[in-house]
Amino acid sequence: MRIGVIGVGFGTTVHIPAFISEGLDVVAVCASRKERAQEAAERFSIPNVFTDYRDLLNLENLDAVSIVSPPSLHKDMAIDAIKAGKHVICEKPFALNQDQAYMMWQQAENSDVTCMIAHEFRYASARMRTKELIDEGYIGNLHMALVNLVNGPKDGFKPRNISNRDHAEQGGGFLWALGSHYIDCLRTWFGEVSSVSGQVHTHFPERTDPANGQSLMATSDDAFTFTLAFKNGGWATMNGTNAAPFGSGGNIEIYGNGGTLVTPHQGNGFNPPPHGILFGARNGDDGLKKLEIPKRLESIYDDRDDRLGPFRLLVQEFIAGVSGGYSPRPNFYDGYKCQQILDAIRESSSTGARIRIPND
Template sequence: MTTSALRVGVIGVGFGSTVHIPAFFSEGAQVVAVCARREERAEKAAHDFGVARAFTDYRQLLDMGDLDAVSIATPPANHYEMVMAALEAGKHVLCEKPFALDQGQAMEMAEKASRVGRTAMVAHEFRFAPGRAYVKELLSQGYVGRVQAVHMYLFRGPTERPTRTAPLGAGAAEGGGFLGALGSHYIDCLRDWVGDVSRVCGGVFVHEPNRVDPATGQSATTDADDAFSFVATLAQGGWASMSASSRAPFGPGALLQVYGAEGTLQTPQTGVNPPSDGRVLGARFGEGQGVRELPMPERFRPFVDPRDDRLMAFRILLRHFMKGINEGNSPSPNFYDGYRCQQVLDAIRVSQSGAGWVDIPGE
């Protein structure tokens, strides 16, 4: 199979319509079907993108004989059932994050993908954003020497007092919350840069529990976290920490910092998502300068896609996905990476329950 012949079904047309569908088309794939719970949403997505078929039942989509792969862009509570059914149907799978509701589900999905021999990846496209990809390369070249510490923070929120209550979303039991939605990306980045986490201590917080149920218009409360924090030890030595909140008025964005025995690397961003241009700052002993911006190699931003900040990184992810299909493997971030990330997410919540430091088993 060539990448241009890849026939894809996209399940979920929220983020699926914003990023997944346009990215697949831009990379030469054929999106041949879409699926959403509500018929009008499925039909609209099909009409907007010129997709031939629209479904409300993902099982009917999986029954299509002219389908090679599925891209699952639904809330996390649906991932396990859909992924397992797609793999059983012999399809290659790209699944959104957070990958699973718990590490048990994540391990089952990873093992199933391995057994059936299909390409299976998790949509952690942030690792392909220019700033993060360049930091990874510099770390692999020894820019900072032996890594001692990684610190990450992400604070975003309103710049004016909210005038209405936010809508109710998925609760904690359904995989909702800021830790899974954004923390999973940062944990994946941490692992991509410096390897596995061996122990973690942390917790999640709900600063704004009041919501409005969009279906009824009635007041409701949520237990989905809007902030989290953790400290971790790294399997290779050293430690990492992260603090994050989506309810931080005038929050400046994010900053990821790596400190080593010989220097530092930093990549800042002003929004929740890493920008498609990217910036990396660095300094190391012997260069006679303080922290300064490092020129970004053009290979880390090979094209411009102005439709959405996430599209360039996501399209690079798709190139790995398609290459994996052609070569018969599952490039990182694959389902095993999703499982290792889920272990950390679970451990943070276990830690908050009173366990303190939680060990994360190795391979």
């Protein structure tokens, strides 16, 4: 499969290395700044360099694209790629709002191409095992899930140059960057969400204009909390921030009427390498014990980046989907449902109301 990559940040640290490792032919790279695209092309021996994604889409014999651009560009890029008959992997955050996400999902739904969203956290070993155990009835009926993700600079906050991720209106913020991954996991484990409440906050808004050194203010969040009520019963609450010096990392705790599951994770949201850690206990046990991660669920261990192993498993699913003519999960429908919840959290934060989520 011949694939082009649009975006060279996360695109060069995870996407391109994963594609090459899984046998895809990366034939083109695109970035708004030609020197960055050229640098990536030289690093990975990619033959074609573009600054306009539409020129990349017109490349002869191109089969697929990976969209790793800022979220404000995702809708047009994804829809244009699908119209051009290209298979698509789109990074999260999926879109700027649920209206855009719906358009992207519908375009994919009415096409013959494979479309996935890059929620690779689904493919972390401990989280895949968590899904299996929940489906097997390990915890019984869900009562509640508690999620914490707390990190921050050890030397305190110092204003940095402003960027796209500092603007909420451009899809920036800790909620969309990492909270979206957890929303996807929670939906995977417990089903559709019926209502949402939440808050977002910016503790350290100070930024610097790199052009003149003047002070600017970020509008994106660096802290959030939300509670999801599930259609099938039970709820999940998450607290997240990247503005907590000496933050302790995080934990996922799942409590049901039949048992408990606990899996720790690092400050970047990933389970400790290589395959994560999972604890559990069922009614009648003496206490929590470490649970085995079956070899069949072990992520590929890739010491270049913690995220590469799960992402390579997602790429394997993508390849299977292209071969089989379907869109594996997480697909663009999952991106749309996640975006509904993200929008609802922000709406709840601004109105103080609990927001109902429509279910198809």
